[in-house]
Amino acid sequence: MKNIFALVDCNNFFVSCERVFDPHIWHKPVMVLSNNDGCVVARSNEVKALGIKMGTPEFKCRDLIKKHSIKVFSSNYTLYADMSNRVMATLAKLAPEIEIYSIDEAFLSLTNTHIQDLDKYGAKIRSTIYKWTGIPVSVSIAPTKGLTKIASEFAKKDKSFHSVCNFCNFSNHEIDNLLSKVDVIDTWGVGPAYAKKLKRFGINTVRKLKYADLSWINKKLTVMGERCVLELRGISCFPLDVNPEGKKSICSSRSFGYPVTKKRELEEAVAAYTATACEKLRNQNSYANVIIVYIKTNRFKAQPQYSNAAYMKLPEPTSSTIDMTKYALYGLEQIFRQGFKYKKAGVLLEGIQPSDRIQLNLFLKYNHKLKMKENKLMKFIDRVNRHWGRGTLHLASEGVKKKWSMKRCKLSKRFTTDLDEVLEIAV
DNA sequence: TCTGGGGTCCTAGGACCC
DNA sequence: TCTGGGGTCCTAGGACCC
Numbered sequence: 125m126k127n128i129f130a131l132v133d134c135n136n137f138f139v140s141c142e143r144v145f146d147p148h149i150w151h152k153p154v155m156v157l158s159n160n161d162g163c164v165v166a167r168s169n170e171v172k173a174l175g176i177k178m179g180t181p182e183f184k185c186r187d188l189i190k191k192h193s194i195k196v197f198s199s200n201y202t203l204y205a206d207m208s209n210r211v212m213a214t215l216a217k218l219a220p221e222i223e224i225y226s227i228d229e230a231f232l233s234l235t236n237t238h239i240q241d242l243d244k245y246g247a248k249i250r251s252t253i254y255k256w257t258g259i260p261v262s263v264s265i266a267p268t269k270g271l272t273k274i275a276s277e278f279a280k281k282d283k284s285f286h287s288v289c290n291f292c293n294f295s296n297h298e299i300d301n302l303l304s305k306v307d308v309i310d311t312w313g314v315g316p317a318y319a320k321k322l323k324r325f326g327i328n329t330v331r332k333l334k335y336a337d338l339s340w341i342n343k344k345l346t347v348m349g350e351r352c353v354l355e356l357r358g359i360s361c362f363p364l365d366v367n368p369e370g371k372k373s374i375c376s377s378r379s380f381g382y383p384v385t386k387k388r389e390l391e392e393a394v395a396a397y398t399a400t401a402c403e404k405l406r407n408q409n410s411y412a413n414v415i416i417v418y419i420k421t422n423r424f425k426a427q428p429q430y431s432n433a434a435y436m437k438l439p440e441p442t443s444s445t446i447d448m449t450k451y452a453l454y455g456l457e458q459i460f461r462q463g464f465k466y467k468k469a470g471v472l473l474e475g476i477q478p479s480d481r482i483q484l485n486l487f488l489k490y491n492h493k494l495k496m497k498e499n500k501l502m503k504f505i506d507r508v509n510r511h512w513g514r515g516t517l518h519l520a521s522e523g524v525k526k527k528w529s530m531k532r533c534k535l536s537k538r539f540t541t542d543l544d545e546v547l548e549i550a551v
Numbered sequence: 552t553c554t555g556g557g558g559t560c561c562t563a564g565g566a567c568c569c
Numbered sequence: 570t571c572t573g574g575g576g577t578c579c580t581a582g583g584a585c586c587c
Contacts, residue, residue: 157555158554158555158556159555159556160553160554160555161553162553162554162555163554163555165555165556179554179555180554181553181554182553182554183552183553183554184553184554186553199555225586225587226586226587227587228587229587312585312586313584313585313586314585315584315585315586316584316585317583317584317585318584318585345584346560346561346562346584347560347561348560348561348584348585349584371557371558371559372558372559373557373558373559374557374558375556375557375558376556376557377555377556377557378555378556379554379555379556422554423554424553424554468555470556530555531553556587557586557587558585558586558587559584559585559586560583560584560585560586561582561583561584561585562581562582562583562584563580563581563582563583564579564580564581565578565579565580565581566577566578566579566580567576567577567578567579568575568576568577568578569574569575569576
């Protein structure tokens with residue numbers, strides 16, 4: 125049985141989210157910046173046409189922003205996450221099986237669905253999502269996920285496809301023709317390092333990669349590269365992952381709004397990131413027994429540099445912010461050095477295990493009652509914060525003023541998740 | 552002045568065990 | 570005048586994804 129996959133990809137997702145709530149910026153150049161208003165992470169087609177690349181630091185394109193009156197937004201993840209949920213919920217109604225692949229992409233499996241006209245189906249997905257959420261999407265259809273990624277390039281860039289590109293309609297020869305027009309770096313699984321390596325051997329298009337010698341690819345790009353090439357040949361190696369397991373590592377980190385020198389402020393930041401990470405951990409019903417804390421100075425500046433990490437193995441897995449914060453602050457204590465301007469700190473949780481299968485420490489006196497009490501407290505805090513907004517309840521060690529927190533000068537409102545910020549319409 | 556954040560997988564090499 | 574071999578586990582580092 126031949127597999128059929130579809131990839132539904134939101135166009136310029138963060139920009140589209142902003143546009144839903146502001147008709148003034150339809151058809152105007154719009155960009156969204158990363159945390160701290162640092163780099164460009166989403167661009168409207170108008171901005172792409174100006175040659176501004178993904179990941180460019182904002183200060184490097186300030187002239188263009190001014191010259192072309194580009195509308196600039198700080199990233200508003202609360203809004204984007206909610207819009208994403210709406211898109212995915214819509215999609216779930218339209219397709220039998222869906223894998224949410226990222227905030228703005230989902231794979232569908234259309235194998236065995238006997239859909240007569242795949243093009244028409246793709247167009248229906250597009251129009252329904254647009255009608256229900258206001259977000260424009262592209263749809264690509266192919267026998268493997270890897271090929272849907274290539275088809276998606278055509279759906280987005282080649283107007284003749286009207287945002288739906290179905291490789292299942294094409295002969296092998298026609299597909300090869302299309303693949304020869306795409307740079308090898310646009311292959312799923314080929315990044316800058318592999319692309320450079322491949323181009324040194326004359327493999328510069330997706331078509332050439334498709335017909336490269338498999339064992340040679342295995343040697344140069346490991347088995348993952350080999351699988352990606354097989355996918356280009358129409359042999360599916362990455363099935364639809366409908367029920368992704370919990371995360372195996374959880375990270376919370378931020379750059380600071382200004383250079384931080386005081387230990388006290390680093391402590392607040394580390395405590396806050398630990399709380400965020402633990403909340404994610406509890407959300408997937410897991411415990412962790414490893415915590416890593418790191419701090420670093422700004423590598424782009426000509427100033428004394430320092431970075432370090434503290435790796436701590438806990439005697440017993442936990443998901444309690446209270447427990448974890450103790451270790452985090454102890455770790456910070458070990459690595460903190462006076463006299464540096466710190467730019468970023470982060471907390472990583474590893475050794476993650478489902479809460480119903482945790483390994484207890486044989487030699488520790490396990491105080492079940494205390495543990496249960498603390499679990500209940502954490503659940504309560506999570507509930508309050510979900511209902512009343514993040515950070516409503518938090519440990520004192522996180523600090524109150526949070527002077528160090530990131531810059532977000534051009535933030536739009538949380539139109540869909542906060543009653544105080546819903547869209548106002550003048551009558 | 553100003554440079555994001557959160558993940559996954561694979562491999563090599565060392566430690567350790569029998 | 571000699572120095573095994575095989576297996577597992579762990580970690581660091583490098584590549585990739587969005």
